[in-house]
Amino acid sequence: MKRTMRVAVLLALATSSSVLHATDTGHKKFSGVYRTYSGGLGDSGPSTPGDAKVMFSIDGEAARDMFNAMGKDVKDTCTEGSGTRVRMKDHQRLVCSRSKQGEYSCNFGFDLKSGKSIGGSVC
DSSP states (O other): OOHHHHHHHHHHHHHHHHHHHSSOSSSOOOOEEEEHHHHTEEEOOOOBTTTTOOOOEEETHHHHHHHHHHSSBBTTTTTTTTOOOOETTTTTTEEEEOOTTEEEEEEEEEEEETTBOOOOOOO
């Protein structure tokens, strides 16, 4: 009887888990990297108790969806002539691009002390 009950519980858990995954909540996994640091992004050191920032660089489907939602391309001196299309928001603190080969990437960052957006890439 105990064995039957354990099997029933395991089956119920497995079923509820697959139902949860089958239900589209709108959340999707994404790929990318992040780095914590202090100072400026181009001249940084390890984060400190008084100065902690984080930058994210994501790619793939999430970056493509963001790029497509951001509107028109902008001129970018860093990628000019390369065939890369660039879109920026929030005074260049959110930057998404589509390479000539069709690869998408987005970069952004935050000051972890203030919570403010600070950008996540340098030219």
